Structures are given as structure tokens and as C-alpha cells.
Amino acid sequence: MIIIDGKDLVLGRLASFVAKRLLEGEKVTVLNAEQVIISGKKEDTLESYRAWMETRNIANPRKGPRHFKRPEDIVRMAIRGMLPYDKAKGRAAFRRLRVYVGIPEEFSGKETAKVPRASLADLSTRRFIRVGELSKLLGGRF
Helix, strand or coil: CEEECCCEEEEEEHHHEEEHHHCCCCCCCCCCCHHCCEEECCHHHHHHHHHHHCCCCCCCCCCCCCCCCCCCCCHHHHHHHCCCCHHHHHHHHCCEECCCCCCCCHCCCCCCECCCCCCCCHECCCECCEEHHHHHHHHCCE
């Protein structure tokens, strides 16, 4: 079982690392989902997520895709996008994933794995938004 602390990690790089480990058959737990970062201008990121939230079914707007607003769900869906979810192995890998906001008691004090080249310190820009902040701006609660 791999435990990853998501604090100050770039979402896309974290998601690709986790997806690879899941496809290899390992169980992965991501902690501090609200502190994962999305690089880029805050306004641009927020605008693209708001446009995504408005995507509905043309025939009946009450139907259509349901979009997640909670930080742990945003991180889970980013990781799911890196998996071949249409195939059985992708769905089985996704079931081995656990994502939490904060650090639950059962994981406090345990050693966490390092994700290569995914840290905020490796980022060449200081323009980013945290998933927790994005979630609040979209109307999510955690």
C-alpha cells in the first residue's frame, strides 16, 4: 500500500504517478486532497472548471453529467482520467484508490511516498490554485 501526501503536489503529475501504480496492482491512498495544486492562472482555471460545471444534456438540462465539487472527488476524477476506465483493468485499478481530505487518524504518523517531479518547488511558476480553494469557489463544501 502506497500512502501519498498531496500537499503542494501538482495535480496532473500526481494523477499520472498514482494511475501507473494502480495499474501495477498496488493500493494507493492520497491524503490532503484539498492542498493539491493546479498550475496556471487562477482565473483561467476557475473559468474552465465553471464552464465544465455548466455542461448538461441539451435535450433535458435536469439530466446529464453530475460534476463533483468536493476536493477529494476532483482529485479522484483527475486520476480516473489517467486510467483506461472503460476496460475491466481500469475499473479494478480505480477501486484500489482512496482519497481523503486532511489526514485521518489511521494514517497519522505513517511514512508517505515521494512523487518525483511533482512538487511545488519544481514548478517554474508561482501561478496556481489549490483544489480546496477551487472547490469553495465552485460551491463545494468540505
